[in-house]
Amino acid sequence: xxxxxxxxxxxxxxxxxxxxxxxxxxxxxxxxxxxxxxxxxxxxxxxxxxxxxxxxxxxxxxxxxxxxxxxxxxxxxxxxxxxxxxxxxxxxxxxxxxxxxxxxxxxxxxxxxxxxxxxxxxxxxxxxxxxxxxxxxxxxxxxxxxxxxxxxxxxxxxxxxxxxxxxxxxxxxxxxxxxxxxxxxxxxxxxxxxxxxxxxxxxxxxxxxxxxxxxxxxxxxxxxxxxxxxxxxxxxxxxxxxxxxxxxxxxxxxxxxxxxxxxxxxxxxxxxxxxxxxxxxxxxxxxxxxxxxxxxxxxxxxxxxxxxxxxxxxxxxxxxxxxxxxxxxxxxxxxxxxxxxxxxxxxxxxxxxxxxxxxxxxxxxxxxxxxxxxxxxxxxxxxxxxxxxxxxxxxxxxxxxxxxxxxxxxxxxxxxxxxxxxxxxxxxxxxxxxxxxxxxxxxxxxxxxxxxxxxxxxxxxxxxxxxxxxxxxxxxxxxxxxxxxxxxxxxxxxxxxxxxxxxxxxxxxxxxxxxxxxxxxxxxxxxxxxxxxxxxxxxxxxxxxxxxxxxxxxxxxxxxxxxxxxxxxxxxxxxxxxxxxxxxxxxxxxxxxxxxxxxxxxxxxxxxxxxxxxxxxxxxxxxxxxxxxxxxxxxxxxxxxxxxxxxxxxxxxxxxxxxxxxxxxxxxxxxxxxxxxx
Amino acid sequence: xxxxxxxxxxxxxxxxxxxxxxxxxxxxxxxxxxxxxxxxxxxxxxxxxxxxxxxxxxxxxxxxxxxxxxxxxxxxxxxxxxxxxxxxxxxxxxxxxxxxxxxxxxxxxxxxxxxxxxxxxxxxxxxxxxxxxx
Numbered sequence: 116x117x118x119x120x121x122x123x124x125x126x127x128x129x130x131x132x133x134x135x136x137x138x139x140x141x142x143x144x145x146x147x148x149x150x151x152x153x154x155x156x157x158x159x160x161x162x163x164x165x166x167x168x169x170x171x172x173x174x175x176x177x178x179x180x181x182x183x184x185x186x187x188x189x190x191x192x193x194x195x196x197x198x199x200x201x202x203x204x205x206x207x208x209x210x211x212x213x214x215x216x217x218x219x220x221x222x223x224x225x226x227x228x229x230x231x232x233x234x235x236x237x238x239x240x241x242x243x244x245x246x247x248x249x250x251x252x253x254x255x256x257x258x259x260x261x262x263x264x265x266x267x268x269x270x271x272x273x274x275x276x277x278x279x280x281x282x283x284x285x286x287x288x289x290x291x292x293x294x295x296x297x298x299x300x301x302x303x304x305x306x307x308x309x310x311x312x313x314x315x316x317x318x319x320x321x322x323x324x325x326x327x328x329x330x331x332x333x334x335x336x337x338x339x340x341x342x343x344x345x346x347x348x349x350x351x352x353x354x355x356x357x358x359x360x361x362x363x364x365x366x367x368x369x370x371x372x373x374x375x376x377x378x379x380x381x382x383x384x385x386x387x388x389x390x391x392x393x394x395x396x397x398x399x400x401x402x403x404x405x406x407x408x409x410x411x412x413x414x415x416x417x418x419x420x421x422x423x424x425x426x427x428x429x430x431x432x433x434x435x436x437x438x439x440x441x442x443x444x445x446x447x448x449x450x451x452x453x454x455x456x457x458x459x460x461x462x463x464x465x466x467x468x469x470x471x472x473x474x475x476x477x478x479x480x481x482x483x484x485x486x487x488x489x490x491x492x493x494x495x496x497x498x499x500x501x502x503x504x505x506x507x508x509x510x511x512x513x514x515x516x517x518x519x520x521x522x523x524x525x526x527x528x529x530x531x532x533x534x535x536x537x538x539x540x541x542x543x544x545x546x547x548x549x550x551x552x553x554x555x556x557x558x559x560x561x562x563x564x565x566x567x568x569x570x571x572x573x574x575x576x577x578x579x580x581x582x583x584x585x586x587x588x589x590x591x592x593x594x595x596x597x598x599x600x601x602x603x604x605x606x607x608x609x610x611x612x613x614x615x616x617x618x619x620x621x622x623x624x625x626x627x628x629x630x631x632x633x634x635x636x637x638x639x640x641x642x643x644x645x646x647x648x649x650x651x652x653x654x655x656x657x658x659x660x661x662x663x664x665x666x667x668x669x670x671x672x673x674x675x676x677x678x679x680x681x682x683x684x685x686x687x688x689x690x691x692x693x694x695x696x697x698x699x700x701x702x703x704x705x706x707x708x709x710x711x712x713x714x715x716x717x718x719x720x721x722x723x724x725x726x727x728x729x730x731x732x733x734x735x736x737x738x739x740x741x742x743x744x745x746x747x748x749x750x751x752x753x754x755x756x757x758x759x760x761x762x763x764x765x766x767x768x769x770x771x772x773x774x775x776x777x778x779x780x781x782x783x784x785x786x787x788x789x790x791x792x793x
Numbered sequence: 794x795x796x797x798x799x800x801x802x803x804x805x806x807x808x809x810x811x812x813x814x815x816x817x818x819x820x821x822x823x824x825x826x827x828x829x830x831x832x833x834x835x836x837x838x839x840x841x842x843x844x845x846x847x848x849x850x851x852x853x854x855x856x857x858x859x860x861x862x863x864x865x866x867x868x869x870x871x872x873x874x875x876x877x878x879x880x881x882x883x884x885x886x887x888x889x890x891x892x893x894x895x896x897x898x899x900x901x902x903x904x905x906x907x908x909x910x911x912x913x914x915x916x917x918x919x920x921x922x923x924x925x926x927x
Contacts, residue, residue, distance in 0.1 A: 277888070347888075348887075348888065349887070454796075454797065455796045455797050456796055457796050458796055458799045458800060463800055463803075466800065466804075467803060467804075467807065470804055470807045470808070471807060474807060474808065474811040478811055478814070478815055481815060482815075485819070485823075486826055495825055495827070495831070496825070496826035496827065497824065497825060497826060498825070498826045498848050499818075499819065499823060500822070500823075500824065502822035503818045503819055503821075503823055504818075506814065506817075506821065506822055507811075507814040510810075510814060511811065637885065639862070639863055639865070707889060707890075707891050708888065709888050710888050727862075727865070727885040728860075728862050729862070730862045730863050731862070737862055737863075737865060737885070739885055
């Protein structure tokens with residue numbers, strides 16, 4: 116099977132390069148036979164990579180430890196649940212996974228793109244084939260997943276216990292899906308630049324792909340945060356680690372695009388900017404891959420320094436240069452059809468929102484690279500750690516939250532004073548009211564106060580929008596208000612789905628702000644002894660150590676501690692936290708012990724307990740207790756955000772009014788049908 | 794004033810604030826990130842390097858780790874191959890801390906020649922690579 120897999124990688128390289136050549140040449144010369152061949156090449160590419168993936172999975176499930184990748188990532192006693200995810204748990208396999216998913220997206224794009232967008236398809240096939248060929252060539256020349264060992268070990272080294280979490284099954288695939296699907300809008304952008312068909316319609320066509328990427332990336336980021344929170348035991352979910360930043364960067368840029376594309380649709384402005392955002396999001400996704408694979412940046416995640424990094428650096432530089440040249444040569448074709456009329460307009464507020472998002476992205480990029488930059492410039496590495504990131508990004512993020520409320524309320528072109536008063540009176544009152552209540556309630560943390568009152572303001576704007584829309588429907592069609600709200604959502608999914616995303620963002624900010632009120636203590640307890648910790652809302656929590664139990668599970672030796680939890684003296688439940696020593700099939704210890712955090716999650720606070728260790732093998736144990744306020748709202752906000760995104764993505768609903776559109780353009784947004792759309 | 798000009802002013806304001814925040818953020822919260830050799834070299838010429846918050850990236854010297862669970866004190870030596878420093882840390886080490894791990898130690902080098910750490914980060918087995926068997 117491994118031979119078959121290796122062979123199909125070579126086949127994929129040949130087919131991929133063929134698709135790239137025929138796509139570019141066929142597109143340039145208008146030769147239908149070559150164009151058809153490029154289209155078929157994307158299907159063949161997917162077929163070849165699918166065979167490679169299946170070959171590797173078969174090797175993994177058969178425990179074929181003669182394959183180096185299988186031997187170093189899995190073991191006989193690894194739960195079946197995690198066997199499949201071994202596919203992408205290492206460098207080589209994840210490259211294969213990446214290439215295969217890209218080829219799947221590429222084939223779907225060829226199949227599902229209809230009508231007027233077919234003219235772009237040969238170039239789209241060429242770009243996707245070329246990118247996939249690059250990934251395949253990295254595997255063939257630097258990181259072969261089918262590399263055989265000189266001998267066959269009895270058992271594999273097993274999977275890192277920190278990867279043995281349900282998060283592993285969902286987080287990397289989601290993140291990859293988001294990352295990889297950015298290539299599709301990018302390919303359309305390159306195709307539009309090459310064909311010089313740079314009208315607004317193609318952008319509308321790729322907007323849905325961008326939302327798909329954005330949604331997958333959002334889900335991937337959120338699951339990653341949740342995983343870090345429940346698995347790593349340090350009590351947080353975001354550390355501004357380079358790997359996290361690498362995923363956040365394209366997310367920020369795509370968020371900017373999803374807003375500014377509306378200005379291009381309505382007013383024919385910002386054409387250059389929007390194209391640059393799509394191209395930039397893709398370049399950042401490749402840059403992120405380079406960062407995470409090369410080891411150039413010190414990260415708490417360890418990366419083997421490997422020649423793979425050089426391949427990515429070369430590809431990054433070459434692709435960026437080619438893209439930039441193409442973009443600059445086409446700039447004269449991207450003239451705006453209108454100019455900004457007033458500072459107090461939807462356009463202006465979206466522009467500021469874009470600047471803030473890009474500013475945020477720039478500060479994250481700068482911070483990630485800062486150790487390298489400072490070493491090159493002043494000769495010493497200076498860290499740009501979480502305190503610096505927070506210092507810079509909290510004010511920017513809160514300004515952005517303010518814009519989230521302002522943007523949708525201001526009229527297009529030019530807002531009148533009467534319009535402003537009508538739109539802002541209620542939401543501003545809500546925000547100020549929230550601020551006063553919190554102040555009276557005794558909250559004194561500056562940033563948190565700003566976050567909560569801005570959040571209330573934004574919720575006020577969204578509720579007002581829904582209420583007005585529903586009342587209008589109620590008057591016009593006599594619909595009852597709950598029905599009218601549902602009709603609003605289903606008739607204008609983009610607008611009202613977008614508002615729901617905004618609610619999700621507010622909830623996320625509420626959760627983030629909660630971290631300002633975190634409290635923590637450490638204690639060494641004998642069975643029967645207790646530790647107390649006060650939350651900032653005034654409640655006192657008492658944790659009583661009940662005892663230790665030790666037992667063997669499938670692939671690990673478990674040391675578990677049970678704690679009785681009381682709030683203000685009243686029992687509210689029990690918490691259990693574990694130390695796990697993973698073992699191989701022969702009972703030998705593998706890896707370092709890992710922690711299972713005990714978490715009791717609630718709307719107000721999360722109680723978060725880590726068993727640090729036992730004192731000299733007795734039942735006396737060391738614990739760290741953390742109270743994390745409002746963390747639940749991060750996950751719930753993420754859920755709301757994803758639901759909002761799905762509503763936007765759902766096909767159907769009212770057509771988008773295009774600037775200068777004719778009736779035939781009306782369905783433009785739905786020409787690209789996606790598998791996610793079912 | 795034309796709307797375009799006003800917008801340009803607003804844009805400059807935003808870009809300027811981002812730049813200002815980044816610059817002052819680094820000034821207020823940035824720390825040196827050094828290897829033990831760099832630290833030794835700088836500390837020998839510049840005594841202000843003692844008692845200055847910094848991060849030191851190095852590898853734990855195998856066999857030097859002493860854990861006292863009861864007092865939650867961790868002592869170990871770090872090295873980059875040429876220079877080594879003793880480290881003392883009060884707190885719980887991360888799971889990934891082993892006696893040959895690559896670590897980032899945050900804290901101060903005090904006059905006693907010991908790095909008094911406020912935080913110890915160990916490179917974690919990443920999502921991509923399993924940690925080789927110790």
